[in-house]
Amino acid sequence: ISIEKFIAGIPKAELHLHIEGTFEPELMFTIARRNNLKINYSNVDALKKAYRFNNLQEFLDIYYAGASVLIHEQDFYDLTWAYITKVNEQNVKHVEIFFDPQTHTNRGISFDVVINGIQRALIDGQRKLGISFRLIMCFLRHLDESSAFKTLEQALPYKKWISGVGLDSSEVGNPPSKFQKVFEKAIEEGFLTVAHAGEEGPSSYIWEAIDLLKVIRVDHGNRCLDDDILVKKLANLQIPLTLCPLSNLELKVVPDLKEHPLVKMMERNLLVTINSDDPAYFGGYMNENYLAVAQALHLSKKQIVQLAKNSFEASWLSKPEKQKIM
Numbered sequence: 261i262s263i264e265k266f267i268a269g270i271p272k273a274e275l276h277l278h279i280e281g282t283f284e285p286e287l288m289f290t291i292a293r294r295n296n297l298k299i300n301y302s303n304v305d306a307l308k309k310a311y312r313f314n315n316l317q318e319f320l321d322i323y324y325a326g327a328s329v330l331i332h333e334q335d336f337y338d339l340t341w342a343y344i345t346k347v348n349e350q351n352v353k354h355v356e357i358f359f360d361p362q363t364h365t366n367r368g369i370s371f372d373v374v375i376n377g378i379q380r381a382l383i384d385g386q387r388k389l390g391i392s393f394r395l396i397m398c399f400l401r402h403l404d405e406s407s408a409f410k411t412l413e414q415a416l417p418y419k420k421w422i423s424g425v426g427l428d429s430s431e432v433g434n435p436p437s438k439f440q441k442v443f444e445k446a447i448e449e450g451f452l453t454v455a456h457a458g459e460e461g462p463s464s465y466i467w468e469a470i471d472l473l474k475v476i477r478v479d480h481g482n483r484c485l486d487d488d489i490l491v492k493k494l495a496n497l498q499i500p501l502t503l504c505p506l507s508n509l510e511l512k513v514v515p516d517l518k519e520h521p522l523v524k525m526m527e528r529n530l531l532v533t534i535n536s537d538d539p540a541y542f543g544g545y546m547n548e549n550y551l552a553v554a555q556a557l558h559l560s561k562k563q564i565v566q567l568a569k570n571s572f573e574a575s576w577l578s579k580p581e582k583q584k585i586m
């Protein structure tokens with residue numbers, strides 16, 4: 261059995277996925293056309309040619325521009341449903357997905373429109389395809405604290421749909437400490453917390469995410485290996501890291517996948533998982549991410565199975581739900 265088929269056959273969970281990052285160029289043009297909006301590129305090929313990034317910010321600029329053609333609830337439904345059908349083909353059984361409400365509310369789209377479209381598609385995925393899900397609302401860290409507070413306020417009526425809050429966008433210069441009060445309030449309201457940390461930013465941001473934001477999972481966390489005490493803490497507490505190999509490669513977080521820290525982290529007993537981050541922009545969904553690291557780092561089948569097991573272990577499924585799938 262080929263490594264491709266082996267990976268494709270294993271049940272997996274995806275824990276680090278921005279729904280706006282699944283916006284495929286073809287669907288983007290379709291939705292732009294029906295909303296009478298213009299895209300800055302003449303066609304799908306021209307748009308795809310622009311997907312070459314030297315860092316996180318160059319990606320974010322294009323990612324926010326792409327999301328700006330999403331206007332109606334049906335647009336958010338179509339976006340989410342396209343992702344669900346894609347992962348269904350890849351034997352992904354459970355997804356915990358991020359959405360960025362401020363990307364939409366800041367251009368006049370109401371919070372309700374965004375969440376209703378996403379939630380309806382997730383429910384359909386559960387009913388029709390048996391894919392379970394959690395929804396995580398991210399605050400954009402390049403915006404200020406008051407905007408995050410306002411967003412948290414807007415989320416309160418939807419508490420039963422939103423399992424947790426996260427933190428994404430431009431990392432360097434926007435440390436977790438900037439959002440300590442917002443996260444305190446979110447925890448009081450019953451949300452679980454995660455944060456992007458140590459992608460481009462230093463290991464001290466991972467400390468802040470754990471100590472100040474009380475995160476129970478770290479998104480990326482690549483830079484933890486710079487700090488031995490931090491690695492021991494993450495390992496002892498088995499705080500999961502949601503790694504995104506193709507994202508790291510495309511955003512030049514690693515120069516080559518052969519230098520990806522995944523195996524070093526496994527050797528240090530960290531609970532690491534493989535995820536796709538923004539698959540429409542980085543050239544691969546779950547199976548492509550697994551395959552790319554398996555080949556670059558010569559992973560054994562045992563290591564690949566361990567990574568898939570980790571994805572359920574690190575998920576927010578209940579114990580009985582985990583036992584049913586694993």
Ligand code: ADE
Pocket residue numbers: 278281316428429430456459507537538
């Ligand atoms: N938003 C979408 N993808 C992101 C990433 N990889 N890092 C930070 N913010 C993001």
Ligand code: ZN
Pocket residue numbers: 276277278428456479537
């Ligand atoms: Zn991310």
